Structures are given as structure tokens and as C-alpha cells.
Amino acid sequence: RARNLSVATGMKPNKPDWAAPHIGPTCFHASDYLHRAASFSGKRVSVIGGGQTGAEIVLDLLTAPGREPxxxxxxxxxxxxxPLEEGGFVDQVFTPGYVSTYQTLPQLGKRSEIAGQKLASDGLTPATIDALYExxxxxxxxAKAPDTVALLPGRNVFALDRDAVGYRIHTDMTACQATEAIGADVIILAIGAKPSxxxxxxxxxxxxxxxxxxxPNLSKDYRMTFDGPAGNSIFGLNMGLASHGIVDPQMSLMAWRAGVIINALAGSQVFNVEPGADIINWPRLDHPVATSLEHAAATG
Ligand SMILES: Cc1cc2nc3c(=O)[nH]c(=O)nc-3n(C[C@H](O)[C@H](O)[C@H](O)COP(=O)(O)OP(=O)(O)OC[C@H]3O[C@@H](n4cnc5c(N)ncnc54)[C@H](O)[C@@H]3O)c2cc1C
Known part of the structure; x- marks a missing residue:
């Protein structure tokens, strides 16, 4: 029994509608890869997803001896x-200060921030991408080996079906406004995980x-809106990409998040969770930078 609950059970493998009817031994999420990795010899294997997980699986498929597709x-x-966007300035989005700025933005601004920061968390590590390229x-x-590797960026998968030979992966090539079908015997879904x-x-x-x-929609202190008794709160972790921004599914602010929740439970500042001095003035709605700089200049 507990008065309050903090739900931190992690994300679930993303299995989109077009893949759901096919999930099984020859079409599975990347999180099952190591259980299936023995059975690819002689097969046409398609890895869907251009992030770090997809890259590591492609590298493994090409280099693991004796079972090459x-x-x-x-x-x-x-x-x-x-590659991953890295560096001191990039890392400034993984701070409590950035979270508080993000939370002042309108919905459209929040969505565009998250889309623009994609490679700060989902880009490929230099070691993996270099090994793959080499x-x-x-x-x-x-080696002038037969061409057995197809690198296919810029394709959004929208449907999956089967013909007499195997799977047909239907993709939308946004840049040329055309569709394309790619054949495969085995499909590995390296398309991430979803909060739930x-x-x-x-x-x-x-x-x-x-x-x-x-x-769940979360408040700033990670509380779900729950119609139960006022003294019984439910907190959600790793569910706040929309409410808290790009840092939410990362480990970077784990201790800060815990501090925010403990303060909310205690109803007092048990931990200091106030943002430190930021080195970047992000666009924010509550006190525009231009105004505060003008103010600073005017007041000397
Ligand atoms: C390939 C990959 C690379 C990553 N790289 C980075 C990185 O470089 N930097 C970074 O900051 N983050 C990275 N992340 C994200 C990071 O791993 C997650 O943010 C972090 O693990 C989330 O922690 P969590 O405790 O919320 O969830 P999890 O680590 O998923 O923990 C949830 C736990 O709850 C348990 N659980 C689930 N259901 C139940 C239940 N019903 N009863 C009891 N227990 C249950 C699970 O078994 C699990 O142990 C990466 C993630 C992936 C997949």
C-alpha cells in the first residue's frame, strides 16, 4: 500500500500498425534481435530505423562470422x-534551465524544438558510423565483393505486405514524392520505443x-492529472517528452527529476532544483531576452 505512486516502468517497443499483423519469427522489434541473431544466413534482411540501434544491428549483420545474410x-x-550532435553547446538542452524555457513555448514551438533536436539524442555514435562506413x-x-548492402535513407515506411517471395516493404520517398517497394525475408524494427x-x-x-x-499529460512536477483523492498523487517518469522536452527520455536529469518529485511529495524544497545559470538565452515567452538586455543596459 502507498499513498502516492511513481510509475517508472520504462518504454514499450514501438510496433506500428503496419507491422503489427506480421510480428513473429521473421518480423520483430530490435529489442528481440539477440534472441534471433542465429537465423539470418542466406536471407534478405531489412533493418528499418536509422538510429544507433539500427546502425549497431547492421554492423553486427555485416561482421558477425558465419551467419551473414x-x-x-x-x-x-x-x-x-x-552522427550524434555533441558538444558543450548542444548539451545545454539537457539542463533544468532548458526544461523551464521549453515549458514556456506554445505547442507548435515545442514540436519544432523536439524535431530540431533529433540528432542530439538519436544520432549515430562516431565509432559505430565509422566502423560501418569502413x-x-x-x-x-x-574487396570488390558482390553488392549485398543497400543503404536507403529518406524513406518513410507506410505499409508492409507479403507476396510469393517474401515481404514487401512500401516506402514513401518524401524528397522525390514517389513510393518504392523493398523486398525482404526478415524485418528488424529498429524504430525505437514508445512511452505508455x-x-x-x-x-x-x-x-x-x-x-x-x-x-498521461504531466504537470511540471511530473504529476498525472488523476481524479482520485487529493492526497494520492501519481507521478510518471519517461512519459514527458511533450511536457518536458528532449531531456525527458534521457538519463541526464534523472537525479533532478527525482528531486522535483520528492519536493512535490514533501510540499517543500527538500532539494534545490532551481535551474543554475544558463549560458544560452533560449527563446522563451515569459521574459524575452531583448527586453531584459535593454533593461540591463538602461539600468547600467
Ligand atoms: C539504445 C539506447 C541508447 C540510449 N542511450 C542513452 C544515452 O546515451 N544517454 C541517456 O541519457 N539515455 C540513453 N538512453 C535512454 C535511457 O536508457 C533511458 O532514458 C533510461 O534507461 C530510462 O530509465 P527508466 O528507469 O525510466 O526506464 P528503464 O531503464 O526502462 O527501467 C524500467 C524498469 O521497470 C521495469 N518494469 C517494467 N514493468 C514492470 C512491472 N510491471 N513491474 C515491475 N517492474 C517493471 C523494467 O523491467 C525496467 O527494469 C538510451 C536508450 C536506448 C534504448
């Missing part, structure tokens, strides 16, 4: 296979305010 295709909806270069230009309420919360789920995808 006949063909590997790597599909990404991003325009390029891009392996593909070696095969193509040094765990099954054990089902008896309470219709009493919790959620967005259209079923993810």
Missing part, C-alpha cells in the same frame, strides 16, 4: 545516416488524463 538493406526516414567501403572498393502506461495501471487508466496516444 544474403542481402542487408537499411531503411531510414531521415535524409541521411547522421566495412561497406572495404567491401565495395577494396503499464498494464497494471489499466484499472485506473480511465481516471487519468491522457493525450490521444494514451500517454
Amino acid at each position: 544474403a542481402q542487408v538493406s537499411w531503411i531510414s526516414n531521415l535524409p541521411r545516416f547522421s 566495412e561497406i567501403y572495404r567491401r565495395k572498393h577494396l 502506461l503499464p498494464e497494471f495501471m489499466a484499472p485506473l487508466s480511465d481516471r487519468i488524463d491522457c493525450d490521444p496516444s494514451g500517454v
Whole structure:
């Protein structure tokens, strides 16, 4: 028994509608890869998803001895296979100060911030991307090996079906406004994970305010809007990409998040969670920078 609850059960593998009917031994989420990795020899394997997980799986498929697929295709909806955006300035979005700025933005601004920060969390590590490039270069230009690797960025998968030969992955090539079908025997979904309420919360789920995808809407202190007794709060962790921004599904602010929740439970500042001095003046709605600089100049 507990007066308050903090739900931190992690994300669920993303299995979109077009994949759901096919999930099984030959079409599975990347989180199952290591259980299936023995059975790819001679197969056409397609990895969908151009993030770090997809990159590591493609590298493993090309380099693990004795079980190499006949063909590997790597599909990404991003325009390029891009490295992680790193560095001191990039990392400033993983701070309490940035979270408080983000929370002043209108919905459209929040969405565009998250889209623009994609590579700060989902880009490829230099070690993986370099190893992959070297392996593909070696095969193509040094070993003059048969062309068995297809790198396919800029393709958004929208449907999956089967014909007599195997799967057909239907993609939308946004840049040229055309569609394309890619054949495969095995499909690995390296398309990330989604926040969601765990099954054990089902008896309470219709009493919790959620967005259209079923993810609880969170207040600044991670509290769900729950119509239960005022003294019984439910907090949600790793569910706040929309409410808290890009840092929410990351470990960077884990201690700060815990401090925010403890303060909310205690009703006092047990931990100092106030943002430190930021080195970047992000656009924010409550005190525009230009105004505060003018004010500083005017007051000397
Ligand atoms: C490939 C990859 C790379 C990443 N790289 C980074 C990185 O470089 N930097 C970074 O900051 N973050 C990174 N992340 C994100 C980071 O891993 C997550 O933010 C972090 O693990 C989330 O922690 P969590 O405690 O919310 O969830 P989890 O770590 O998923 O923990 C949830 C726990 O709850 C348990 N659980 C689930 N259901 C139940 C239940 N019904 N009963 C009891 N227990 C249950 C699960 O078994 C699990 O142990 C990466 C994630 C991935 C997948």
C-alpha cells in the first residue's frame, strides 16, 4: 500500500500498425534481435530505423562470422545516416534551465524544438558510423565483393505486405514524392520505443488524463492529472517528452527529476532544483531576452 505512486516502468517497443499483423519469427522489434541473431544466413534482411540501434544491428549483420545474410538493406526516414550532435553547446538542452524555457513555448514551438533536436539524442555514435562506413567501403572498393548492402535513407515506411517471395516493404520517398517497394525475408524494427502506461495501471487508466496516444499529460512536477483523492498523487517518469522536452527520455536529469518529485511529495524544497545559470538565452515567452538586455543596459 502507498499513498502516492511513481510509475517508472520504462518504454514499450514501438510496433506500428503496419507491422503489427506480421510480428513473429521473421518480423520483430530490435529489442528481440539477440534472441534471433542465429537465423539470418542466406536471407534478405531489412533493418528499418536509422538510429544507433539500427546502425549497431547492421554492423553486427555485416561482421558477425558465419551467419551473414544474403542481402542487408537499411531503411531510414531521415535524409541521411547522421552522427550524434555533441558538444558543450548542444548539451545545454539537457539542463533544468532548458526544461523551464521549453515549458514556456506554445505547442507548435515545442514540436519544432523536439524535431530540431533529433540528432542530439538519436544520432549515430562516431565509432559505430565509422566502423560501418569502413566495412561497406572495404567491401565495395577494396574487396570488390558482390553488392549485398543497400543503404536507403529518406524513406518513410507506410505499409508492409507479403507476396510469393517474401515481404514487401512500401516506402514513401518524401524528397522525390514517389513510393518504392523493398523486398525482404526478415524485418528488424529498429524504430525505437514508445512511452505508455503499464498494464497494471489499466484499472485506473480511465481516471487519468491522457493525450490521444494514451500517454498521461504531466504537470511540471511530473504529476498525472488523476481524479482520485487529493492526497494520492501519481507521478510518471519517461512519459514527458511533450511536457518536458528532449531531456525527458534521457538519463541526464534523472537525479533532478527525482528531486522535483520528492519536493512535490514533501510540499517543500527538500532539494534545490532551481535551474543554475544558463549560458544560452533560449527563446522563451515569459521574459524575452531583448527586453531584459535593454533593461540591463538602461539600468547600467
Ligand atoms: C539504445 C539506447 C541508447 C540510449 N542511450 C542513452 C544515452 O546515451 N544517454 C541517456 O541519457 N539515455 C540513453 N538512453 C535512454 C535511457 O536508457 C533511458 O532514458 C533510461 O534507461 C530510462 O530509465 P527508466 O528507469 O525510466 O526506464 P528503464 O531503464 O526502462 O527501467 C524500467 C524498469 O521497470 C521495469 N518494469 C517494467 N514493468 C514492470 C512491472 N510491471 N513491474 C515491475 N517492474 C517493471 C523494467 O523491467 C525496467 O527494469 C538510451 C536508450 C536506448 C534504448
